[in-house]
Amino acid sequence: MENKRKLQTFFDRILRIKEIGSLSGLIVVMIIFTLLSDKFMTWDNFIGIFTTTSELGIIAVGVAMLMIAGEFDLSVGSVFAVAPMLGALLSNSGVPIFIAFLIGLVFAGSIGFLNGIIVMKAKITSFIATLGTMMLFRGLLLAVSGGFPIDFLGANTDFLNALGGKLFLGIRASGIWFIAATILFSVILNNTKFGNHAFAVGGNAGTAKAVGVNVFKVKMINFVICSVMAGLAGFTMFGRFHSIDPTAGMQLELEAIAAAVIGGTLLTGGYGSIVGAFMGAFLIGVLRSGLILAGAPSYWYQGFIGVFLVLSVILNTKIRKVVAG
Amino acid sequence: MIITDEQKTKLIKNNLVYMENIRVKFGRVVALDGVDFTVGYNEVVGLLGDNGAGKTTLIKALNGYNQISSGNIYFDGRHADFSSPKDARSAGIETAYQDLALVNIMSIARNFFMGRELRKGFAFFKFLDKRQMNKIASRSLKEVGLKNIRAMHETVNFLSGGERQAIAIGRANYFGAKLLILDEPTAALSVTETEWVLQLVKEAKEGGLSVILISHNAYEVYDVSDRFVVLQHGKTYANIKKEDTNPEELIEVIAGRLEK
Numbered sequence: 001m002e003n004k005r006k007l008q009t010f011f012d013r014i015l016r017i018k019e020i021g022s023l024s025g026l027i028v029v030m031i032i033f034t035l036l037s038d039k040f041m042t043w044d045n046f047i048g049i050f051t052t053t054s055e056l057g058i059i060a061v062g063v064a065m066l067m068i069a070g071e072f073d074l075s076v077g078s079v080f081a082v083a084p085m086l087g088a089l090l091s092n093s094g095v096p097i098f099i100a101f102l103i104g105l106v107f108a109g110s111i112g113f114l115n116g117i118i119v120m121k122a123k124i125t126s127f128i129a130t131l132g133t134m135m136l137f138r139g140l141l142l143a144v145s146g147g148f149p150i151d152f153l154g155a156n157t158d159f160l161n162a163l164g165g166k167l168f169l170g171i172r173a174s175g176i177w178f179i180a181a182t183i184l185f186s187v188i189l190n191n192t193k194f195g196n197h198a199f200a201v202g203g204n205a206g207t208a209k210a211v212g213v214n215v216f217k218v219k220m221i222n223f224v225i226c227s228v229m230a231g232l233a234g235f236t237m238f239g240r241f242h243s244i245d246p247t248a249g250m251q252l253e254l255e256a257i258a259a260a261v262i263g264g265t266l267l268t269g270g271y272g273s274i275v276g277a278f279m280g281a282f283l284i285g286v287l288r289s290g291l292i293l294a295g296a297p298s299y300w301y302q303g304f305i306g307v308f309l310v311l312s313v314i315l316n317t318k319i320r321k322v323v324a325g
Numbered sequence: 326m327i328i329t330d331e332q333k334t335k336l337i338k339n340n341l342v343y344m345e346n347i348r349v350k351f352g353r354v355v356a357l358d359g360v361d362f363t364v365g366y367n368e369v370v371g372l373l374g375d376n377g378a379g380k381t382t383l384i385k386a387l388n389g390y391n392q393i394s395s396g397n398i399y400f401d402g403r404h405a406d407f408s409s410p411k412d413a414r415s416a417g418i419e420t421a422y423q424d425l426a427l428v429n430i431m432s433i434a435r436n437f438f439m440g441r442e443l444r445k446g447f448a449f450f451k452f453l454d455k456r457q458m459n460k461i462a463s464r465s466l467k468e469v470g471l472k473n474i475r476a477m478h479e480t481v482n483f484l485s486g487g488e489r490q491a492i493a494i495g496r497a498n499y500f501g502a503k504l505l506i507l508d509e510p511t512a513a514l515s516v517t518e519t520e521w522v523l524q525l526v527k528e529a530k531e532g533g534l535s536v537i538l539i540s541h542n543a544y545e546v547y548d549v550s551d552r553f554v555v556l557q558h559g560k561t562y563a564n565i566k567k568e569d570t571n572p573e574e575l576i577e578v579i580a581g582r583l584e585k
Contacts, residue, residue: 016478191452193442200439203428210390210425211440212411270430324430325482 108231164239202269
Protein backbone atom coordinates (compact mmCIF):
# COMPACT_ATOMS: atom_id res chain seq x y z
CA MET A 1 0.00 0.00 0.00
CA GLU A 2 2.67 2.43 1.10
CA ASN A 3 4.89 1.35 -1.78
CA LYS A 4 2.08 1.74 -4.24
CA ARG A 5 1.51 5.30 -3.11
CA LYS A 6 5.19 6.10 -3.35
CA LEU A 7 5.24 4.74 -6.87
CA GLN A 8 2.25 6.89 -7.73
CA THR A 9 3.90 10.05 -6.41
CA PHE A 10 6.99 9.12 -8.36
CA PHE A 11 5.03 8.79 -11.60
CA ASP A 12 3.18 11.98 -10.81
CA ARG A 13 6.50 13.79 -10.40
CA ILE A 14 7.79 12.42 -13.69
CA LEU A 15 4.65 13.37 -15.58
CA ARG A 16 4.80 16.86 -14.16
CA ILE A 17 8.05 17.53 -16.00
CA LYS A 18 6.68 19.58 -18.86
CA GLU A 19 9.34 18.34 -21.25
CA ILE A 20 8.75 14.66 -20.54
CA GLY A 21 6.89 14.11 -23.81
CA SER A 22 9.56 15.62 -26.02
CA LEU A 23 12.38 14.09 -23.97
CA SER A 24 11.01 10.56 -24.28
CA GLY A 25 10.32 11.14 -27.99
CA LEU A 26 13.88 12.33 -28.48
CA ILE A 27 15.32 9.29 -26.73
CA VAL A 28 13.17 6.85 -28.71
CA VAL A 29 14.04 8.48 -32.04
CA MET A 30 17.75 8.57 -31.23
CA ILE A 31 17.77 4.90 -30.30
CA ILE A 32 16.00 3.99 -33.54
CA PHE A 33 18.43 5.97 -35.71
CA THR A 34 21.44 4.62 -33.83
CA LEU A 35 20.24 1.13 -34.66
CA LEU A 36 19.59 2.05 -38.30
CA SER A 37 22.93 3.72 -39.00
CA ASP A 38 26.33 3.47 -37.37
CA LYS A 39 27.15 7.00 -38.53
CA PHE A 40 24.35 8.53 -36.49
CA MET A 41 25.90 8.49 -33.02
CA THR A 42 29.10 10.29 -33.97
CA TRP A 43 30.42 13.62 -32.78
CA ASP A 44 30.54 15.08 -36.29
CA ASN A 45 26.95 14.16 -36.98
CA PHE A 46 25.84 15.43 -33.61
CA ILE A 47 27.53 18.78 -34.23
CA GLY A 48 26.02 18.93 -37.70
CA ILE A 49 22.56 18.39 -36.28
CA PHE A 50 23.16 20.97 -33.60
CA THR A 51 24.20 23.65 -36.11
CA THR A 52 21.01 23.49 -38.15
CA THR A 53 19.00 22.98 -34.98
CA SER A 54 20.39 26.14 -33.43
CA GLU A 55 19.08 28.45 -36.12
CA LEU A 56 15.62 26.89 -35.94
CA GLY A 57 15.83 26.62 -32.16
CA ILE A 58 16.59 30.30 -31.50
CA ILE A 59 13.40 31.10 -33.41
CA ALA A 60 11.48 28.39 -31.59
CA VAL A 61 12.46 29.85 -28.20
CA GLY A 62 10.90 33.19 -29.14
CA VAL A 63 7.90 31.54 -30.76
CA ALA A 64 7.30 29.48 -27.61
CA MET A 65 7.42 32.62 -25.44
CA LEU A 66 4.80 34.28 -27.64
CA MET A 67 2.62 31.18 -27.89
CA ILE A 68 2.61 30.78 -24.12
CA ALA A 69 1.37 34.38 -23.93
CA GLY A 70 -1.48 33.31 -26.20
CA GLU A 71 -0.41 34.69 -29.58
CA PHE A 72 1.06 33.45 -32.83
CA ASP A 73 3.78 34.71 -35.13
CA LEU A 74 3.94 33.45 -38.68
CA SER A 75 6.24 36.26 -39.77
CA VAL A 76 9.35 34.85 -38.05
CA GLY A 77 10.55 33.15 -41.24
CA SER A 78 10.51 36.47 -43.08
CA VAL A 79 12.09 38.33 -40.16
CA PHE A 80 14.78 35.65 -40.13
CA ALA A 81 15.85 36.89 -43.58
CA VAL A 82 14.92 40.57 -43.28
CA ALA A 83 17.14 41.35 -40.28
CA PRO A 84 20.42 39.97 -41.73
CA MET A 85 19.52 41.34 -45.18
CA LEU A 86 19.26 44.82 -43.71
CA GLY A 87 22.47 44.17 -41.78
CA ALA A 88 24.25 43.04 -44.96
CA LEU A 89 23.05 46.03 -47.00
CA LEU A 90 24.09 48.49 -44.29
CA SER A 91 27.50 46.95 -43.69
CA ASN A 92 28.17 46.78 -47.44
CA SER A 93 27.48 50.51 -47.64
CA GLY A 94 30.06 51.26 -44.96
CA VAL A 95 28.25 50.94 -41.63
CA PRO A 96 30.35 48.95 -39.12
CA ILE A 97 28.98 45.41 -38.98
CA PHE A 98 28.28 45.57 -35.25
CA ILE A 99 26.11 48.67 -35.71
CA ALA A 100 24.46 47.09 -38.75
CA PHE A 101 23.73 44.04 -36.61
CA LEU A 102 22.10 46.15 -33.92
CA ILE A 103 20.04 48.07 -36.47
CA GLY A 104 18.95 44.76 -37.98
CA LEU A 105 17.78 43.52 -34.57
CA VAL A 106 15.99 46.78 -33.83
CA PHE A 107 14.25 46.49 -37.18
CA ALA A 108 13.27 42.91 -36.34
CA GLY A 109 11.95 44.16 -33.01
CA SER A 110 9.90 46.83 -34.72
CA ILE A 111 8.28 44.21 -36.94
CA GLY A 112 7.30 42.43 -33.73
CA PHE A 113 6.00 45.72 -32.39
CA LEU A 114 3.99 46.22 -35.58
CA ASN A 115 2.56 42.69 -35.31
CA GLY A 116 1.58 43.37 -31.72
CA ILE A 117 -0.03 46.71 -32.46
CA ILE A 118 -2.09 45.25 -35.31
CA VAL A 119 -3.25 42.35 -33.16
CA MET A 120 -3.93 44.30 -29.98
CA LYS A 121 -5.31 47.54 -31.38
CA ALA A 122 -7.22 46.35 -34.44
CA LYS A 123 -8.26 43.29 -32.42
CA ILE A 124 -7.73 40.72 -35.14
CA THR A 125 -6.21 37.29 -34.58
CA SER A 126 -2.44 37.11 -34.64
CA PHE A 127 -2.67 34.25 -37.14
CA ILE A 128 -4.00 36.60 -39.81
CA ALA A 129 -2.03 39.68 -38.78
CA THR A 130 1.31 37.87 -38.92
CA LEU A 131 0.38 35.96 -42.07
CA GLY A 132 0.02 39.41 -43.60
CA THR A 133 3.34 40.73 -42.32
CA MET A 134 5.02 37.46 -43.32
CA MET A 135 3.96 37.99 -46.92
CA LEU A 136 4.65 41.72 -46.81
CA PHE A 137 8.24 41.36 -45.65
CA ARG A 138 8.97 38.39 -47.89
CA GLY A 139 7.79 40.53 -50.79
CA LEU A 140 9.99 43.38 -49.60
CA LEU A 141 12.99 41.05 -49.43
CA LEU A 142 12.49 39.82 -52.97
CA ALA A 143 11.89 43.33 -54.29
CA VAL A 144 14.99 44.81 -52.64
CA SER A 145 17.32 41.94 -53.53
CA GLY A 146 15.87 41.22 -56.94
CA GLY A 147 15.79 37.60 -55.82
CA PHE A 148 19.58 37.25 -55.59
CA PRO A 149 21.62 36.50 -52.48
CA ILE A 150 23.54 39.38 -50.94
CA ASP A 151 27.12 38.64 -49.92
CA PHE A 152 29.00 40.27 -47.09
CA LEU A 153 31.68 42.45 -48.74
CA GLY A 154 33.58 43.58 -45.65
CA ALA A 155 37.13 42.42 -45.03
CA ASN A 156 36.86 41.76 -41.33
CA THR A 157 34.70 38.74 -40.58
CA ASP A 158 35.47 38.41 -36.84
CA PHE A 159 32.07 39.65 -35.80
CA LEU A 160 30.25 37.39 -38.24
CA ASN A 161 32.20 34.45 -36.89
CA ALA A 162 31.15 35.39 -33.39
CA LEU A 163 27.57 35.15 -34.61
CA GLY A 164 27.70 31.89 -36.51
CA GLY A 165 31.29 30.79 -37.13
CA LYS A 166 33.09 27.70 -35.89
CA LEU A 167 34.46 27.94 -32.37
CA PHE A 168 36.02 24.69 -31.17
CA LEU A 169 35.52 20.97 -31.80
CA GLY A 170 33.33 22.00 -34.71
CA ILE A 171 30.78 23.70 -32.47
CA ARG A 172 29.38 26.86 -34.01
CA ALA A 173 28.68 30.12 -32.20
CA SER A 174 24.99 29.74 -33.06
CA GLY A 175 24.88 26.71 -30.75
CA ILE A 176 26.10 28.86 -27.87
CA TRP A 177 23.50 31.51 -28.70
CA PHE A 178 20.84 28.80 -28.77
CA ILE A 179 21.80 27.38 -25.39
CA ALA A 180 22.12 30.85 -23.87
CA ALA A 181 18.70 31.90 -25.20
CA THR A 182 17.12 28.71 -23.87
CA ILE A 183 18.53 29.23 -20.39
CA LEU A 184 17.75 32.96 -20.33
CA PHE A 185 14.13 32.66 -21.42
CA SER A 186 13.54 29.54 -19.38
CA VAL A 187 14.53 31.45 -16.25
CA ILE A 188 12.49 34.48 -17.28
CA LEU A 189 9.43 32.36 -17.95
CA ASN A 190 9.50 30.20 -14.86
CA ASN A 191 11.08 32.43 -12.25
CA THR A 192 10.09 36.02 -12.87
CA LYS A 193 6.98 38.08 -12.47
CA PHE A 194 6.95 38.78 -16.19
CA GLY A 195 7.01 35.05 -16.91
CA ASN A 196 4.13 34.47 -14.54
CA HIS A 197 2.19 37.20 -16.32
CA ALA A 198 2.99 35.66 -19.70
CA PHE A 199 1.39 32.40 -18.54
CA ALA A 200 -1.53 34.36 -17.13
CA VAL A 201 -2.38 36.38 -20.26
CA GLY A 202 -2.09 33.23 -22.36
CA GLY A 203 -4.12 31.15 -19.93
CA ASN A 204 -6.95 33.63 -19.60
CA ALA A 205 -6.48 37.24 -20.65
CA GLY A 206 -9.67 38.36 -18.89
CA THR A 207 -8.54 36.96 -15.56
CA ALA A 208 -5.10 38.44 -15.99
CA LYS A 209 -6.66 41.84 -16.56
CA ALA A 210 -8.97 41.39 -13.57
CA VAL A 211 -6.06 40.83 -11.19
CA GLY A 212 -4.25 43.86 -12.53
CA VAL A 213 -1.90 42.41 -15.13
CA ASN A 214 -1.23 44.77 -18.02
CA VAL A 215 -2.25 42.38 -20.81
CA PHE A 216 -1.30 44.77 -23.60
CA LYS A 217 2.21 45.31 -22.29
CA VAL A 218 2.92 41.64 -21.64
CA LYS A 219 1.75 40.58 -25.09
CA MET A 220 3.60 43.43 -26.83
CA ILE A 221 6.86 42.52 -25.12
CA ASN A 222 6.46 38.91 -26.20
CA PHE A 223 5.76 39.92 -29.79
CA VAL A 224 8.99 41.93 -29.76
CA ILE A 225 10.98 39.12 -28.10
CA CYS A 226 9.72 36.67 -30.72
CA SER A 227 10.77 38.89 -33.62
CA VAL A 228 14.14 39.83 -32.16
CA MET A 229 14.96 36.16 -31.64
CA ALA A 230 13.99 35.42 -35.26
CA GLY A 231 16.28 38.26 -36.36
CA LEU A 232 19.11 36.95 -34.19
CA ALA A 233 18.64 33.48 -35.66
CA GLY A 234 18.88 35.00 -39.13
CA PHE A 235 22.13 36.72 -38.19
CA THR A 236 23.64 33.44 -36.97
CA MET A 237 22.93 31.96 -40.40
CA PHE A 238 24.43 35.06 -41.99
CA GLY A 239 27.47 34.46 -39.79
CA ARG A 240 27.70 30.91 -41.08
CA PHE A 241 27.43 31.69 -44.81
CA HIS A 242 28.58 35.37 -44.91
CA SER A 243 25.72 35.72 -47.35
CA ILE A 244 21.98 36.01 -47.11
CA ASP A 245 19.44 34.61 -49.51
CA PRO A 246 16.09 36.42 -49.84
CA THR A 247 14.28 33.09 -49.70
CA ALA A 248 16.02 32.06 -46.47
CA GLY A 249 13.72 31.04 -43.67
CA MET A 250 10.75 30.11 -45.83
CA GLN A 251 8.53 27.63 -43.95
CA LEU A 252 10.78 28.03 -40.94
CA GLU A 253 7.85 29.61 -39.10
CA LEU A 254 5.94 26.35 -39.33
CA GLU A 255 8.92 24.32 -38.17
CA ALA A 256 9.41 26.71 -35.25
CA ILE A 257 5.78 26.32 -34.24
CA ALA A 258 6.14 22.55 -34.65
CA ALA A 259 9.23 22.62 -32.41
CA ALA A 260 7.41 24.57 -29.71
CA VAL A 261 4.36 22.32 -29.87
CA ILE A 262 6.42 19.10 -29.83
CA GLY A 263 8.07 20.58 -26.75
CA GLY A 264 4.73 20.72 -24.97
CA THR A 265 3.65 24.30 -25.58
CA LEU A 266 -0.10 24.65 -25.87
CA LEU A 267 -1.28 26.18 -29.15
CA THR A 268 -3.89 28.21 -27.30
CA GLY A 269 -1.45 29.60 -24.74
CA GLY A 270 -1.02 29.50 -20.99
CA TYR A 271 1.10 26.37 -20.91
CA GLY A 272 4.50 25.48 -22.27
CA SER A 273 8.22 25.24 -21.83
CA ILE A 274 11.29 26.83 -23.35
CA VAL A 275 13.45 23.79 -22.67
CA GLY A 276 10.70 21.84 -24.43
CA ALA A 277 11.03 24.07 -27.48
CA PHE A 278 14.77 23.43 -27.36
CA MET A 279 14.16 19.70 -27.47
CA GLY A 280 11.46 20.06 -30.10
CA ALA A 281 13.90 21.88 -32.38
CA PHE A 282 16.58 19.30 -31.66
CA LEU A 283 14.17 16.50 -32.45
CA ILE A 284 13.38 18.02 -35.83
CA GLY A 285 17.12 18.22 -36.54
CA VAL A 286 17.59 14.61 -35.45
CA LEU A 287 14.75 13.45 -37.70
CA ARG A 288 16.25 15.27 -40.67
CA SER A 289 19.74 13.92 -40.17
CA GLY A 290 18.66 10.44 -39.10
CA LEU A 291 16.44 9.90 -42.11
CA ILE A 292 19.24 10.87 -44.47
CA LEU A 293 21.72 8.59 -42.71
CA ALA A 294 19.19 5.76 -42.66
CA GLY A 295 19.07 6.08 -46.42
CA ALA A 296 15.53 7.37 -46.72
CA PRO A 297 14.90 9.66 -49.71
CA SER A 298 15.06 13.27 -48.54
CA TYR A 299 11.44 13.97 -49.49
CA TRP A 300 10.40 11.82 -46.58
CA TYR A 301 11.68 14.31 -44.11
CA GLN A 302 8.65 16.61 -44.02
CA GLY A 303 6.25 13.69 -43.95
CA PHE A 304 7.99 12.25 -40.94
CA ILE A 305 7.96 15.55 -39.10
CA GLY A 306 4.25 15.77 -39.79
CA VAL A 307 3.58 12.32 -38.39
CA PHE A 308 5.83 13.01 -35.45
CA LEU A 309 4.15 16.35 -34.74
CA VAL A 310 0.72 14.76 -34.51
CA LEU A 311 1.94 11.86 -32.38
CA SER A 312 3.76 14.11 -29.96
CA VAL A 313 0.78 16.43 -29.57
CA ILE A 314 -1.41 13.43 -28.78
CA LEU A 315 1.11 12.33 -26.16
CA ASN A 316 1.54 15.83 -24.72
CA THR A 317 -2.21 16.32 -24.52
CA LYS A 318 -2.69 13.05 -22.66
CA ILE A 319 0.03 13.94 -20.17
CA ARG A 320 -1.32 17.45 -19.71
CA LYS A 321 -4.84 16.14 -19.01
CA VAL A 322 -3.43 14.08 -16.18
CA VAL A 323 -1.27 16.74 -14.54
CA ALA A 324 -3.02 20.00 -15.39
CA GLY A 325 -6.60 19.06 -16.21
CA MET B 326 -33.34 62.69 -4.38
CA ILE B 327 -31.32 65.84 -3.96
CA ILE B 328 -28.72 65.98 -1.25
CA THR B 329 -26.67 68.88 0.02
CA ASP B 330 -22.88 68.99 -0.10
CA GLU B 331 -22.78 68.57 3.64
CA GLN B 332 -24.88 65.42 3.49
CA LYS B 333 -22.71 64.10 0.70
CA THR B 334 -19.51 64.60 2.67
CA LYS B 335 -21.08 62.71 5.52
CA LEU B 336 -22.17 59.86 3.23
CA ILE B 337 -18.67 59.56 1.82
CA LYS B 338 -17.22 59.50 5.30
CA ASN B 339 -19.65 56.94 6.68
CA ASN B 340 -19.51 54.51 3.80
CA LEU B 341 -16.73 52.34 2.46
CA VAL B 342 -18.13 52.67 -1.04
CA TYR B 343 -20.07 55.64 -2.27
CA MET B 344 -20.99 55.68 -5.94
CA GLU B 345 -23.19 58.43 -7.32
CA ASN B 346 -24.93 58.85 -10.63
CA ILE B 347 -22.83 56.20 -12.36
CA ARG B 348 -23.24 55.92 -16.11
CA VAL B 349 -21.49 53.27 -18.17
CA LYS B 350 -21.86 53.08 -21.90
CA PHE B 351 -20.60 50.38 -24.28
CA GLY B 352 -20.76 52.01 -27.67
CA ARG B 353 -24.42 53.00 -27.99
CA VAL B 354 -25.66 50.68 -25.27
CA VAL B 355 -26.24 52.35 -21.92
CA ALA B 356 -25.45 49.60 -19.42
CA LEU B 357 -25.77 51.74 -16.30
CA ASP B 358 -27.95 54.83 -16.27
CA GLY B 359 -27.35 57.00 -13.22
CA VAL B 360 -26.95 54.37 -10.51
CA ASP B 361 -26.33 55.36 -6.89
CA PHE B 362 -24.80 52.66 -4.72
CA THR B 363 -23.27 52.53 -1.26
CA VAL B 364 -21.66 49.90 0.90
CA GLY B 365 -21.19 50.67 4.57
CA TYR B 366 -18.23 49.67 6.69
CA ASN B 367 -18.53 46.05 7.76
CA GLU B 368 -21.73 45.62 5.78
CA VAL B 369 -22.82 42.78 3.51
CA VAL B 370 -24.83 44.08 0.57
CA GLY B 371 -26.77 41.71 -1.64
CA LEU B 372 -26.68 43.16 -5.14
CA LEU B 373 -29.65 41.62 -6.89
CA GLY B 374 -31.24 41.80 -10.28
CA ASP B 375 -32.23 39.72 -13.25
CA ASN B 376 -29.74 38.77 -15.94
CA GLY B 377 -28.60 41.86 -17.81
CA ALA B 378 -29.70 44.26 -15.06
CA GLY B 379 -26.19 45.66 -14.76
CA LYS B 380 -24.93 44.01 -11.57
CA THR B 381 -21.58 42.88 -12.94
CA THR B 382 -21.19 46.12 -14.89
CA LEU B 383 -21.60 48.06 -11.65
CA ILE B 384 -18.87 46.20 -9.82
CA LYS B 385 -16.62 46.29 -12.86
CA ALA B 386 -17.01 50.07 -12.78
CA LEU B 387 -16.12 50.08 -9.09
CA ASN B 388 -13.01 47.92 -9.41
CA GLY B 389 -11.55 49.63 -12.45
CA TYR B 390 -12.16 46.82 -14.93
CA ASN B 391 -14.34 49.12 -17.02
CA GLN B 392 -14.21 52.89 -17.10
CA ILE B 393 -17.29 54.90 -16.19
CA SER B 394 -18.68 57.46 -18.65
CA SER B 395 -19.77 59.81 -15.88
CA GLY B 396 -20.42 59.86 -12.15
CA ASN B 397 -18.29 59.71 -9.03
CA ILE B 398 -16.80 56.89 -7.04
CA TYR B 399 -15.48 57.24 -3.49
CA PHE B 400 -13.74 54.43 -1.71
CA ASP B 401 -12.74 54.57 1.94
CA GLY B 402 -13.29 58.30 2.05
CA ARG B 403 -11.32 59.16 -1.05
CA HIS B 404 -12.26 59.93 -4.62
CA ALA B 405 -11.37 56.80 -6.52
CA ASP B 406 -11.88 56.45 -10.23
CA PHE B 407 -9.60 53.45 -10.51
CA SER B 408 -7.97 53.38 -13.90
CA SER B 409 -7.14 49.69 -13.63
CA PRO B 410 -7.99 46.66 -11.48
CA LYS B 411 -4.45 46.91 -10.15
CA ASP B 412 -5.18 50.28 -8.50
CA ALA B 413 -8.43 48.95 -7.06
CA ARG B 414 -6.69 45.90 -5.64
CA SER B 415 -3.98 47.92 -4.00
CA ALA B 416 -6.67 50.15 -2.49
CA GLY B 417 -8.24 47.04 -0.97
CA ILE B 418 -10.92 45.76 -3.35
CA GLU B 419 -10.76 42.05 -4.04
CA THR B 420 -13.10 40.64 -6.67
CA ALA B 421 -14.04 37.07 -7.47
CA TYR B 422 -15.74 37.03 -10.83
CA GLN B 423 -18.09 34.36 -11.98
CA ASP B 424 -15.94 33.39 -14.94
CA LEU B 425 -12.76 35.44 -14.59
CA ALA B 426 -11.68 34.53 -11.10
CA LEU B 427 -8.79 32.22 -11.84
CA VAL B 428 -6.58 30.97 -14.67
CA ASN B 429 -7.60 27.32 -14.83
CA ILE B 430 -4.41 25.94 -16.27
CA MET B 431 -2.16 27.60 -13.70
CA SER B 432 -1.30 26.35 -10.24
CA ILE B 433 -3.15 27.30 -7.09
CA ALA B 434 -0.19 29.17 -5.67
CA ARG B 435 0.40 31.13 -8.86
CA ASN B 436 -3.27 32.06 -8.99
CA PHE B 437 -3.26 33.08 -5.34
CA PHE B 438 -0.42 35.52 -5.92
CA MET B 439 -1.17 36.55 -9.49
CA GLY B 440 -0.46 40.24 -9.96
CA ARG B 441 1.14 40.42 -6.51
CA GLU B 442 3.93 37.89 -6.82
CA LEU B 443 6.44 37.61 -4.02
CA ARG B 444 9.99 38.09 -5.17
CA LYS B 445 13.44 37.93 -3.73
CA GLY B 446 16.69 39.31 -5.06
CA PHE B 447 17.76 42.81 -5.98
CA ALA B 448 17.64 45.30 -8.88
CA PHE B 449 17.12 43.41 -12.15
CA PHE B 450 17.64 40.05 -10.54
CA LYS B 451 14.35 39.58 -8.79
CA PHE B 452 13.00 36.08 -8.94
CA LEU B 453 9.74 34.54 -7.78
CA ASP B 454 9.90 33.28 -4.24
CA LYS B 455 8.01 30.08 -5.03
CA ARG B 456 8.68 28.39 -1.72
CA GLN B 457 7.28 31.30 0.26
CA MET B 458 4.28 31.65 -2.08
CA ASN B 459 3.45 27.97 -1.72
CA LYS B 460 3.73 28.21 2.03
CA ILE B 461 1.53 31.26 2.41
CA ALA B 462 -1.07 30.08 -0.09
CA SER B 463 -1.28 26.73 1.63
CA ARG B 464 -1.71 28.32 5.04
CA SER B 465 -4.27 30.91 3.93
CA LEU B 466 -6.34 28.32 2.10
CA LYS B 467 -6.39 26.02 5.10
CA GLU B 468 -7.82 28.91 7.10
CA VAL B 469 -10.78 29.15 4.76
CA GLY B 470 -11.38 25.43 4.98
CA LEU B 471 -9.69 24.29 1.78
CA LYS B 472 -8.24 21.06 3.06
CA ASN B 473 -8.47 18.49 0.32
CA ILE B 474 -5.71 19.86 -1.81
CA ARG B 475 -2.64 17.72 -2.22
CA ALA B 476 -0.25 20.45 -3.28
CA MET B 477 -0.10 24.10 -4.23
CA HIS B 478 1.28 23.20 -7.66
CA GLU B 479 -1.99 21.49 -8.61
CA THR B 480 -3.80 23.43 -11.29
CA VAL B 481 -7.12 25.10 -10.61
CA ASN B 482 -8.69 22.83 -13.24
CA PHE B 483 -9.05 20.12 -10.62
CA LEU B 484 -10.91 22.30 -8.12
CA SER B 485 -14.64 22.48 -7.54
CA GLY B 486 -16.65 25.70 -7.77
CA GLY B 487 -16.65 26.17 -3.99
CA GLU B 488 -12.92 25.64 -3.77
CA ARG B 489 -12.40 28.32 -6.41
CA GLN B 490 -14.47 30.79 -4.40
CA ALA B 491 -12.47 29.86 -1.33
CA ILE B 492 -9.25 30.81 -3.11
CA ALA B 493 -10.63 34.25 -3.86
CA ILE B 494 -11.78 34.70 -0.28
CA GLY B 495 -8.51 33.39 1.15
CA ARG B 496 -6.69 35.81 -1.13
CA ALA B 497 -8.80 38.72 0.17
CA ASN B 498 -8.05 37.73 3.76
CA TYR B 499 -4.34 37.44 3.23
CA PHE B 500 -3.88 40.67 1.30
CA GLY B 501 -5.92 42.63 3.81
CA ALA B 502 -8.74 43.67 1.51
CA LYS B 503 -11.39 46.04 2.83
CA LEU B 504 -14.03 45.05 0.33
CA LEU B 505 -14.74 41.61 -1.04
CA ILE B 506 -16.86 41.36 -4.17
CA LEU B 507 -18.30 37.97 -5.02
CA ASP B 508 -20.02 37.67 -8.39
CA GLU B 509 -22.66 34.91 -8.29
CA PRO B 510 -20.56 32.90 -5.82
CA THR B 511 -23.10 30.14 -5.38
CA ALA B 512 -24.07 29.66 -9.01
CA ALA B 513 -23.56 26.01 -9.91
CA LEU B 514 -22.41 25.00 -6.43
CA SER B 515 -23.56 21.94 -4.54
CA VAL B 516 -25.68 22.42 -1.44
CA THR B 517 -22.83 21.82 1.01
CA GLU B 518 -20.45 24.03 -0.92
CA THR B 519 -23.04 26.82 -1.01
CA GLU B 520 -23.28 26.62 2.78
CA TRP B 521 -19.50 26.68 3.05
CA VAL B 522 -19.12 29.77 0.85
CA LEU B 523 -21.90 31.63 2.68
CA GLN B 524 -20.26 30.70 5.97
CA LEU B 525 -17.02 32.23 4.65
CA VAL B 526 -18.92 35.41 3.82
CA LYS B 527 -20.14 35.55 7.42
CA GLU B 528 -16.59 35.01 8.67
CA ALA B 529 -15.31 37.75 6.37
CA LYS B 530 -17.84 40.14 7.91
CA GLU B 531 -16.84 39.07 11.40
CA GLY B 532 -13.28 39.77 10.38
CA GLY B 533 -14.25 43.36 9.59
CA LEU B 534 -14.64 43.22 5.83
CA SER B 535 -17.44 44.61 3.74
CA VAL B 536 -18.90 42.29 1.13
CA ILE B 537 -20.85 42.79 -2.07
CA LEU B 538 -22.69 39.62 -2.91
CA ILE B 539 -24.02 39.52 -6.44
CA SER B 540 -26.83 37.09 -7.04
CA HIS B 541 -30.19 36.57 -8.64
CA ASN B 542 -31.20 34.08 -5.99
CA ALA B 543 -32.76 36.01 -3.10
CA TYR B 544 -33.17 32.89 -0.98
CA GLU B 545 -29.50 32.03 -0.99
CA VAL B 546 -28.09 35.41 -0.06
CA TYR B 547 -30.88 36.55 2.27
CA ASP B 548 -29.40 35.14 5.47
CA VAL B 549 -25.91 36.60 5.18
CA SER B 550 -26.83 40.03 3.77
CA ASP B 551 -27.57 43.16 5.77
CA ARG B 552 -29.14 45.10 2.92
CA PHE B 553 -30.31 44.53 -0.62
CA VAL B 554 -29.92 46.69 -3.68
CA VAL B 555 -31.96 45.69 -6.70
CA LEU B 556 -30.97 46.82 -10.18
CA GLN B 557 -33.20 46.77 -13.17
CA HIS B 558 -32.33 47.77 -16.72
CA GLY B 559 -29.26 49.66 -15.53
CA LYS B 560 -31.07 51.64 -12.85
CA THR B 561 -31.42 51.34 -9.10
CA TYR B 562 -34.85 49.83 -8.58
CA ALA B 563 -34.86 49.21 -4.84
CA ASN B 564 -32.71 49.65 -1.75
CA ILE B 565 -34.11 47.66 1.17
CA LYS B 566 -32.84 46.77 4.62
CA LYS B 567 -33.05 43.14 5.59
CA GLU B 568 -35.51 43.72 8.43
CA ASP B 569 -37.94 45.44 6.04
CA THR B 570 -38.29 42.53 3.67
CA ASN B 571 -38.25 38.77 3.15
CA PRO B 572 -37.02 36.52 0.32
CA GLU B 573 -40.47 36.04 -1.23
CA GLU B 574 -40.94 39.77 -1.46
CA LEU B 575 -37.43 40.29 -2.85
CA ILE B 576 -38.16 37.92 -5.71
CA GLU B 577 -41.21 40.00 -6.61
CA VAL B 578 -39.02 43.11 -6.53
CA ILE B 579 -36.30 41.53 -8.71
CA ALA B 580 -38.95 40.49 -11.21
CA GLY B 581 -40.24 44.05 -11.27
CA ARG B 582 -43.71 43.14 -10.04
CA LEU B 583 -43.36 45.02 -6.79
CA GLU B 584 -41.96 48.47 -6.01
CA LYS B 585 -40.24 49.17 -2.73
